Amino acid sequence: MPAGEYSYGQLHETECIACRSADGPFTSAGHVSTEADPGADPLVWAVVTCPPCTPEGEHPMSDDRLVTLEIEGLVEPVALPLPEALARLWDELRPLPLGRLQLEAYRHFLRAGAEERVRAAIAQDGMLQLSFALNGEIRLVRATPALVPAATR
Structure with a gap:
């Protein structure tokens, strides 16, 4: 996905990846990849979710x-x-x-x-x-x- 599809805050863990809210506390939500220069490997970004966008009862490091x-x-x-x-x-x-x-x-x-x-x-x-x-x-x-x-x- 082009980097322009995400805001600076979403790619730097200061905004929710789902709704762009800046209201934490945030839960780690894994990673997204963005396209880099043609022929280059994609860039990988750690992303977060805000409390309303974090699935009910999901602990950031549950056993599953x-x-x-x-x-x-x-x-x-x-x-x-x-x-x-x-x-x-x-x-x-x-x-x-x-x-x-x-x-x-x-x-x-x-x-x-x-x-x-x-x-x-x-x-x-x-x-x-x-x-x-x-x-x-x-x-x-x-x-x-x-x-x-x-x-x-």
Whole structure:
């Protein structure tokens, strides 16, 4: 979809993707893609919904939701069940030349109980966003609720 179909606020999580309301608190609603330059990959944007547009009783990280995992510049957004997303994150980060402290921080975060920590972060902030330095660049790791419930895959 062309980026012009969405407002700046919708693409930057300050307006509801469904109704353009700026009244929060917002719930993460997954991602939308917009067309980039011809021949370029589409741009992927995290989006949110306002309380009236959030389905009744839907918790941002209920057990039947997939997580969209993205590692900026390394892993394109992919929707997976949370345990698989955490395993994929560790599998992608472990071989990188992150340095001892960064690797230990991720190992600590992804140890037993990681699912509860990630669910709590997403429930509180609508997403989990972590960063790491690689070759002098800061990269982001994002986990957000996916748009498609796991039960409908």
